[in-house]
Amino acid sequence: MxxxxxxxxxxxxxxxxxxxxxxxxxxxxxxxxxxxxxxxxxxxxxxxxxxxxxxxxxxxxxxxxxxxxxxxxxxxxxxxxxxxxxxxxxxxxxxxxxxxxxxxxxxxxxxxxxxxxxxxxxxxxxxxxxxxxxxxxxxxxxxxxxxxxxxxxxxxxxxxxxxxxxxxxxxxxxxxxxxxxxxxxxxxxxxxxxxxxxxxxxxxxxxxxxxxxxxxxxxxxxxxxxxxxxxxxxxxxxxxxxxxxxxxxxxxxGKLTLEELAIFQQLEAQKIEKLGTNQCSQCYQCLPCPEQINIPEVLRLRNLALAYDMTDFGKYRYRMFENAGHWFPGRKANHCNDCGDCLPRCPEQLDIPTLLKDTHEQLNGKSGRRLWE
Structure with missing residues (x-):
């Protein structure tokens, strides 16, 4: 230790x-x-x-x-x-x-x-x-x-x-x-x-x-x-x-080894390959959302699910939306009404409403609560 x-x-x-x-x-x-x-x-x-x-x-x-x-x-x-x-x-x-x-x-x-x-x-x-x-x-x-x-x-x-x-x-x-x-x-x-x-x-x-x-x-x-x-x-x-x-x-x-650094580089390369032009860079410029959707977090979970098959983790976290209050704020992505407010603020010019709806379809399930509740 x-x-x-x-x-x-x-x-x-x-x-x-x-x-x-x-x-x-x-x-x-x-x-x-x-x-x-x-x-x-x-x-x-x-x-x-x-x-x-x-x-x-x-x-x-x-x-x-x-x-x-x-x-x-x-x-x-x-x-x-x-x-x-x-x-x-x-x-x-x-x-x-x-x-x-x-x-x-x-x-x-x-x-x-x-x-x-x-x-x-x-x-x-x-x-x-x-x-x-x-x-x-x-x-x-x-x-x-x-x-x-x-x-x-x-x-x-x-x-x-x-x-x-x-x-x-x-x-x-x-x-x-x-x-x-x-x-x-x-x-x-x-x-x-x-x-x-x-x-x-x-x-x-x-x-x-x-x-x-x-x-x-x-x-x-x-x-x-x-x-x-x-x-x-x-x-x-x-x-x-x-x-x-x-x-x-x-x-x-100690410092990261060459082997560990190579793995992190591989993880980054995988993300770029799998997400392509639909990768959210987590700049948070899309906020605030009029419908109080936590857009960056929703799209982070999408990034992980598509890049690394971390779908179970994505479902686990996504189910917390609307059920954990200020511990995990934001509404689920199905509340998007295509207002387009976020679109001109996205430097990647992502089709955010479409990505939100796709993420909801992939990750929505039974609602979750904080562990001790």
């Missing part, structure tokens, strides 16, 4: 973090998963008020006793944004009680996903400041599924020491946020690269062939671990056994 400085927090975190959203089958399973993670070198555990019984299960494990000292273990929990400082402070105390802790190494405001969430957070922040002053919270950060502009605005407040965000080989929109956070010496935590990064634990055959002899999951971890600006990547195992495969590369954090 490698360890990296978590920005201005000055905590040395393992390059993989134990996420706790999926170990909820029982307290016993949670304990075994935590112990396995610690035995493999993980020293950072992330939970959240909104993850069902996750905080309580972690608290029970801490009370039962773990194989490393509390002083060697870093724990982050997340609470939702609120404009009420007293409510924010109360939520901190409730999390501490469930976790059987007298302090949090890190607290993240969970889901600054809109401008309004940022405004609420700024209004209620004195509740966190009080907890920081008396030692209940050591470091403050935020997690986000927001549009890039909101992420950048939140980073620019200079109120946060770390950020949890989406950034993967197959989703590089937030590269600018990674760079800004690095410039400000913030810790950078990548959310769920194995799942949100493409369900790469169960890749399609086409993608496996393109990445051979390296697995797509290993390749995406290497893409992130090779970036020294990034501190840690989230792993969300449902049981102890799911830790084994990803942690085999927990010490492989």
């Amino acid at each position: 490698r360890y990296r400085r978590f920005g201005k927090t000055n905590l040395d975190l393992s390059v993989f973090t134990l996420g706790t959203m999926r170990y909820l089958s029982s307290p016993e399973n949670a304990y075994l998963t935590i112990e396995k993670a610690l035995s493999l070198g993980i020293n950072h555990i992330e939970t959240a008020r909104g993850y069902g019984q996750s905080e309580s299960f972690l608290g029970e494990a801490l009370l039962a006793g773990l194989s490393i000292k509390r002083s060697q273990l870093y724990i982050t929990t997340k609470i939702p944004p609120t404009a009420n400082p007293d409510q924010l402070e109360k939520q901190i105390d409730q999390s501490l009680e469930r976790l059987n802790l007298d302090y949090l190494d890190c607290l993240a405001i969970h889901g600054i996903n809109t401008r309004e969430h940022l405004e609420y957070t700024l209004q209620g922040l004195s509740g966190v400041e009080k907890a920081i002053a008396d030692g209940r919270v050591h470091h403050l950060g935020f997690s986000t599924h927001a549009p890039l502009e909101v992420i950048l605005a939140t980073i620019k407040t200079d109120l946060f020491q770390f950020v949890n965000l989406h950034y993967y080989y197959f989703f590089q929109r937030n590269a600018i946020a990674i760079e800004l956070a690095s410039q400000k010496d913030m810790g950078i935590f990548i959310i769920s690269p194995g799942d949100k990064g493409g369900q790469l634990y169960n890749p399609p055959e086409t993608l496996k062939t393109l990445c051979d002899p390296i697995s797509p999951l290993t390749l995406t971890y290497r893409f992130l671990l090779s970036d020294s600006r990034i501190t840690t990547l989230s792993l969300g195992p449902a049981n102890p056994q799911e830790l084994d495969q990803p942690l085999k590369i927990a010490d492989q954090d």
